[in-house]
Amino acid sequence: MGFIILSLWLWLLPATVLLSPLPDMEEEQEEPCRTYTHEALLYLDCAERGLTELPSGLDYNAQVLLLANNNFATFPEQLKNFHQVETLDLSGNRITGALPSYIVGWQRINTLNLSNNNYDSWLRIENTFNIQKLDLSKNKINRIDEDAFVRMSRLAYLDLSENRINNLPLGIFARATSLEVLSLSRNYFSEVPKFQSPSLRILRLSNCQITSIDKDSLSEMNSLLEINLSMNEIESIPDNLASNSLQELDFSYNEISMINDQTFSSLPHLAVLDLRGNEFREVWSSSYFASNPFLREVRVKGNRWSCEGFRVNLLLTYEFLTKEPAKVNDRGSLICYSPSNVTQLSWQQAYIRTWHADENTTSSYTLMAVLFGMVIGTLITSCVCRGIMALNPPPPRVTPETTALNGNATQRRAESVEIRVPLREELPPSYDEALLMPRLNASFHSLPDFVDEEDNNINNSNNNRRYRRSRSIGDLTETRPRVHDRREVSVRILMGYKLRNLTFAVLKAVKVGSNDRQT
Ligand SMILES: *[C@@H]1O[C@H](CO)[C@@H](O)[C@H](O)[C@H]1NC(C)=O
Ligand SMILES: *[C@@H]1O[C@H](CO)[C@@H](O)[C@H](O)[C@H]1NC(C)=O
Ligand SMILES: *[C@@H]1O[C@H](CO)[C@@H](O)[C@H](O)[C@H]1NC(C)=O
Ligand SMILES: *[C@@H]1O[C@H](CO)[C@@H](O)[C@H](O)[C@H]1NC(C)=O
Ligand SMILES: *[C@@H]1O[C@H](CO)[C@@H](O)[C@H](O)[C@H]1NC(C)=O
Ligand SMILES: *[C@@H]1O[C@H](CO)[C@@H](O)[C@H](O)[C@H]1NC(C)=O
Ligand SMILES: *[C@@H]1O[C@H](CO)[C@@H](O)[C@H](O)[C@H]1NC(C)=O
Ligand SMILES: *[C@@H]1O[C@H](CO)[C@@H](O)[C@H](O)[C@H]1NC(C)=O
Numbered sequence: 255m256g257f258i259i260l261s262l263w264l265w266l267l268p269a270t271v272l273l274s275p276l277p278d279m280e281e282e283q284e285e286p287c288r289t290y291t292h293e294a295l296l297y298l299d300c301a302e303r304g305l306t307e308l309p310s311g312l313d314y315n316a317q318v319l320l321l322a323n324n325n326f327a328t329f330p331e332q333l334k335n336f337h338q339v340e341t342l343d344l345s346g347n348r349i350t351g352a353l354p355s356y357i358v359g360w361q362r363i364n365t366l367n368l369s370n371n372n373y374d375s376w377l378r379i380e381n382t383f384n385i386q387k388l389d390l391s392k393n394k395i396n397r398i399d400e401d402a403f404v405r406m407s408r409l410a411y412l413d414l415s416e417n418r419i420n421n422l423p424l425g426i427f428a429r430a431t432s433l434e435v436l437s438l439s440r441n442y443f444s445e446v447p448k449f450q451s452p453s454l455r456i457l458r459l460s461n462c463q464i465t466s467i468d469k470d471s472l473s474e475m476n477s478l479l480e481i482n483l484s485m486n487e488i489e490s491i492p493d494n495l496a497s498n499s500l501q502e503l504d505f506s507y508n509e510i511s512m513i514n515d516q517t518f519s520s521l522p523h524l525a526v527l528d529l530r531g532n533e534f535r536e537v538w539s540s541s542y543f544a545s546n547p548f549l550r551e552v553r554v555k556g557n558r559w560s561c562e563g564f565r566v567n568l569l570l571t572y573e574f575l576t577k578e579p580a581k582v583n584d585r586g587s588l589i590c591y592s593p594s595n596v597t598q599l600s601w602q603q604a605y606i607r608t609w610h611a612d613e614n615t616t617s618s619y620t621l622m623a624v625l626f627g628m629v630i631g632t633l634i635t636s637c638v639c640r641g642i643m644a645l646n647p648p649p650p651r652v653t654p655e656t657t658a659l660n661g662n663a664t665q666r667r668a669e670s671v672e673i674r675v676p677l678r679e680e681l682p683p684s685y686d687e688a689l690l691m692p693r694l695n696a697s698f699h700s701l702p703d704f705v706d707e708e709d710n711n712i713n714n715s716n717n718n719r720r721y722r723r724s725r726s727i728g729d730l731t732e733t734r735p736r737v738h739d740r741r742e743v744s745v746r747i748l749m750g751y752k753l754r755n756l757t758f759a760v761l762k763a764v765k766v767g768s769n770d771r772q773t
Contacts, residue, residue: 289313295340300324308332322346322367329354338362345369345389358383368393369413379405387411391437394418403430415439415458427451438462439482446483450474460484460504469520472497483508484528496520506553507531513538519545531556537567537601540574552581554588561590561604568605
């Protein structure tokens with residue numbers, strides 16, 4: 255053995271002499287820790303040196319002690335000589351013992367990192383401990399005293415991820431009144447733990463094998479803004495899951511297949527909802543979000559939406575989620591997975607393509623063709639006419655209209671077009687008529703009111719206003735059960751579809767015409 259080392263040394267010697275000056279090596283051997291100042295803090299860096307004990311002669315005024323990735327099995331003896339410590343990083347060691355009292359007594363201690371050690375339990379601490387950030391991740395903790403954090407009234411950040419915790423006592427954080435961020439990811443919970451915390455804002459519970467969540471789980475966390483339940487095994491969200499403060503809810507990559515009108519009804523401040531990678535098939539009704547006025551972002555990618563049945567939800571929910579400001583940024587996630595004839599189509603397209611599909615398709619296709627011909631014909635004619643008119647400008651004629659308008663040419667044209675082509679209720683509109691139709695500014699949201707006003711023709715603005723509040727878009731189908739009524743509504747929807755797709759609107763109109771003729 256000695257021989258091998260000797261020969262290796264002899265062989266390496268010339269190289270080391272050539273590559274690096276020897277004095278440096280000697281210095282490093284004498285002083286395994288590096289001392290430096292950074293941002294007005296004195297650092298002592300002894301990380302990654304395989305130490306089992308701290309060397310002597312260190313600068314005990316150090317404020318940041320970096321002792322990570324060594325071989326400490328206990329808190330090193332020398333630590334008790336330090337008094338100014340603000341940050342102690344002992345991550346990546348083999349420590350299991352209770353915190354020594356001198357560490358608890360450090361007045362300036364702010365961050366203690368015990369990640370990746372060998373703790374299997376975390377016990378109560380007798381004295382006040384001024385720690386603000388405590389990292390206990392990547393241990394083997396499965397038992398935590400109920401009063402473990404009682405003396406840590408300044409604790410704001412606690413990382414308990416990657417341990418073996420399967421339950422937490424109700425009062426465990428009740429007196430950690432500064433705790434804002436708690437990570438419990440990668441533990442062994444089977445349900446969302448219920449505990450009290452007056453201050454907690456962010457709760458991370460991803461990858462915990464959680465299968466259920468009680469509707470009252472969050473009820474005693476009065477400041478909770480965000481909960482992350484990503485990558486669990488949750489199959490359903492209970493009705494009326496309640497939190498008065500929650501804004502961000504991450505249920506991504508679970509096994510949820512259904513939600514309903516009650517699911518989010520007790521989350522009044524919900525703003526961001528992540529439901530990616532679940533097992534939703536049936537397209538939601540927008541009424542599911544009727545109680546979430548602040549909802550601004552919904553993530554739905556990775557669900558296998560079925561557009562079977564082509565219910566009006568396809569259209570209304572699509573509009574609800576994509577109308578500016580869009581709640582779903584990635585419209586590509588609102589596509590049909592089944593049935594096979596609409597795979598890869600958006601919800602909207604699937605609905606539109608099968609519009610009145612149950613009816614006599616042949617005749618309507620013929621009508622479509624005829625109308626298309628008419629539209630093209632009108633266009634060509636008007637172009638030709640304009641061309642001729644441009645070539646031979648007609649002498650100014652004095653008509654009653656023009657005198658009334660003081661010869662304002664632009665306005666006269668607009669006015670005369672409107673007079674020449676009045677809107678007729680019973681016949682399909684032509685291209686020009688379609689152009690003149692009122693735009694539906696507020697989109698589907700205003701539709702129920704629009705319909706009521708027209709249908710009833712009663713001056714009950716109060717009632718209408720009440721409708722606007724209480725009725726949501728998804729109710730459209732329920733309140734108008736008769737198929738024909740529903741179609742009428744939808745036709746109006748599409749007519750007023752901001753004329754975004756003019757061809758489409760006109761074609762729909764023709765279909766209405768054909769229905770009328772058939773009946
Ligand atoms: C603790 O140390 C680990 C590993 O060095 C690091 O990833 C983690 O961010 C540290 N925690 C804190 C709170 O600084
Ligand atoms: C929730 O946790 C997962 C896994 O740790 C992470 O990828 C995701 O970004 C988290 N979600 C939020 C909103 O932070
Ligand atoms: C797809 O098939 C369904 C019946 O399974 C039918 O109602 C619908 O009209 C079809 N859609 C298209 C675009 O062909
Ligand atoms: C389709 O329309 C034609 C005439 O327009 C009619 O003879 C035929 O019965 C209709 N088919 C269906 C399935 O309604
Ligand atoms: C025609 O009317 C428009 C707006 O009403 C006005 O801006 C324009 O100046 C008028 N033109 C003439 C020639 O009076
Ligand atoms: C639509 O209505 C909103 C208010 O309801 C208004 O701010 C906006 O300017 C209108 N847009 C158009 C194109 O009329
Ligand atoms: C509707 O009510 C408004 C005020 O509430 C009134 O000015 C208007 O004349 C009424 N219209 C009809 C048609 O009764
Ligand atoms: C009109 O709608 C149809 C059917 O969704 C679509 O294929 C077409 O591209 C649209 N046209 C325009 C100009 O948006």
